[in-house]
Amino acid sequence: MDRIVVTGNGQLNGQIPIAGAKNACLTLMPATLLSEEPLTLTNAPRLSDIATMSALLRSLGTEITSMQGGKVLAMSSHGIDNHKADYEIVRKMRASILVLGPMLAREGHAVVSLPGGCAIGARPVDLHLRAMEALGAEMDLRDGYVHATAKGGLKGGIVDFPIVSVGATENALLAAVLAKGTSVIRNAAREPEIVDLVHCLRRMGAQIEGEGTSEITIQGVDRLGGATHPVVADRIELGTYMLAPAICGGEVELLGGRMDLVGAFCEKLDAAGITVRESENGITVSRHNGRTQAVDVTTEPFPGFPTDLQAQMMALLCTAEGTSVLEEKIFENRFMHAPELQRMGASIDVHGGTARVTGVEKLKGAPVMATDLRASVSLILAGLAAEGETIVNRVYHLDRGYEHVEDKLSAVGAKIERIHEA
Numbered sequence: 001m002d003r004i005v006v007t008g009n010g011q012l013n014g015q016i017p018i019a020g021a022k023n024a025c026l027t028l029m030p031a032t033l034l035s036e037e038p039l040t041l042t043n044a045p046r047l048s049d050i051a052t053m054s055a056l057l058r059s060l061g062t063e064i065t066s067m068q069g070g071k072v073l074a075m076s077s078h079g080i081d082n083h084k085a086d087y088e089i090v091r092k093m094r095a096s097i098l099v100l101g102p103m104l105a106r107e108g109h110a111v112v113s114l115p116g117g118c119a120i121g122a123r124p125v126d127l128h129l130r131a132m133e134a135l136g137a138e139m140d141l142r143d144g145y146v147h148a149t150a151k152g153g154l155k156g157g158i159v160d161f162p163i164v165s166v167g168a169t170e171n172a173l174l175a176a177v178l179a180k181g182t183s184v185i186r187n188a189a190r191e192p193e194i195v196d197l198v199h200c201l202r203r204m205g206a207q208i209e210g211e212g213t214s215e216i217t218i219q220g221v222d223r224l225g226g227a228t229h230p231v232v233a234d235r236i237e238l239g240t241y242m243l244a245p246a247i248c249g250g251e252v253e254l255l256g257g258r259m260d261l262v263g264a265f266c267e268k269l270d271a272a273g274i275t276v277r278e279s280e281n282g283i284t285v286s287r288h289n290g291r292t293q294a295v296d297v298t299t300e301p302f303p304g305f306p307t308d309l310q311a312q313m314m315a316l317l318c319t320a321e322g323t324s325v326l327e328e329k330i331f332e333n334r335f336m337h338a339p340e341l342q343r344m345g346a347s348i349d350v351h352g353g354t355a356r357v358t359g360v361e362k363l364k365g366a367p368v369m370a371t372d373l374r375a376s377v378s379l380i381l382a383g384l385a386a387e388g389e390t391i392v393n394r395v396y397h398l399d400r401g402y403e404h405v406e407d408k409l410s411a412v413g414a415k416i417e418r419i420h421e422a
């Protein structure tokens with residue numbers, strides 16, 4: 001299993017290009033199932049999760065041609081010859097559930113494995129199933145699979161979510177576009193990945209209004225055409241790399257970064273004493289002198305502070321002046337990076353969904369264990385400013401969501417290398 005070795009090496013300076021968003025690409029790819037015509041995604045990220053989604057779609061009958069080193073995905077689902085999303089693929093990646101809506105909408109039936117447990121929380125899919133039922137489908141849970149049918153096709157309906165769910169909103173959208181009549185999604189998620197999905201579906205001929213708000217209205221159509229769509233920039237990768245100069249000092253420009261994708265996050269960086277400004281090609285982040293200041297953070301659905309940047313923000317606050325309170329409101333078990341940061345000398349007190357972080361002068365490198373995708377990169381960020389060497393184990397987590405992390409960070413002066421082990 002690969003490991004990554006990071007050695008504290010002072011300030012960072014230079015430019016880092018931001019890739020297309022993993023969490024947008026994972027909901028855009030299943031849209032190919034909605035049409036017999038080709039759907040091409042450009043600016044796609046090269047990640048193991050994208051490879052998993054490709055394997056899943058291929059298992060259903062989609063043809064996928066990857067071009068330009070994986071940045072362009074040309075997909076065609078003119079014939080779906082298998083309606084079962086198998087456990088062996090779904091267990092690797094929860095986002096696999098996003099084939100349920102489009103398969104039901106196009107074919108009237110689908111069998112999809114339940115995703116099972118996850119390190120950061122229980123993560124049930126009940127809201128996805130309820131959304132399909134609100135559009136007239138019947139759900140039968142059997143042998144670890146959802147057996148879904150929509151005799152005569154899906155019908156427009158009201159999908160009223162009790163809590164905001166990104167995935168369930170995406171699945172409801174991917175289903176409602178071909179349902180007969182009008183559907184309304186209430187308490188919908190407002191994430192930029194949802195807005196990007198709607199823009200792509202509109203290019204395919206869908207009729208949708210209200211993306212980016214809590215109420216989305218869809219007028220079902222009989223069929224959808226093909227399209228070419230650029231994947232939106234990855235705001236979580238962006239936020240992650242914005243924290244590198246914040247933690248180490250220096251100045252880094254994030255090429256392709258957009259302020260509107262990271263508003264709440266930038267407010268917290270500003271409060272911590274980090275300079276963030278728009279630049280010609282993106283966003284520039286700098287910290288030249290003085291310690292970071294403690295700030296309190298609560299994770300919320302967009303446009304609030306993203307839970308996917310909580311671990312990375314904790315790494316910054318480990319050396320801030322004062323005590324910060326982080327509240328994780330989205331997932332019930334998303335502080336597993338805290339004991340690993342404590343191994344590096346951080347002072348963190350976790351009680352349930354609240355972590356109190358009292359800043360120390362300097363962290364010290366140590367061998368640590370990655371437990372999930374965002375936790376793994378928070379350990380790398382902490383290692384960039386720590387004294388000595390940090391060895392991050394189980395980096396397969398990292399490869400799910402970050403392409404070429406060593407190259408991108410060493411390009412701005414970080415001392416980081418990957419150790420390949422059989």
Ligand code: EPZ
Nearest residue numbers: 023095123124125126127128164165166167168308330331
């Ligand atoms: C998406 O997950 C992202 N994943 C997650 O990013 C992200 O953390 C999350 O949204 C929140 O922003 C992808 O887009 C592939 P939710 P998703 O449904 O859709 C509960 C990363 O690091 N819930 O918005 O699964 C759920 O348990 C990943 O890239 C139900 O109870 O998240 C959670 O507490 C990690 N029933 C809350 O809602 C359901 O049917 C929000 O989850 C669905 C969700």
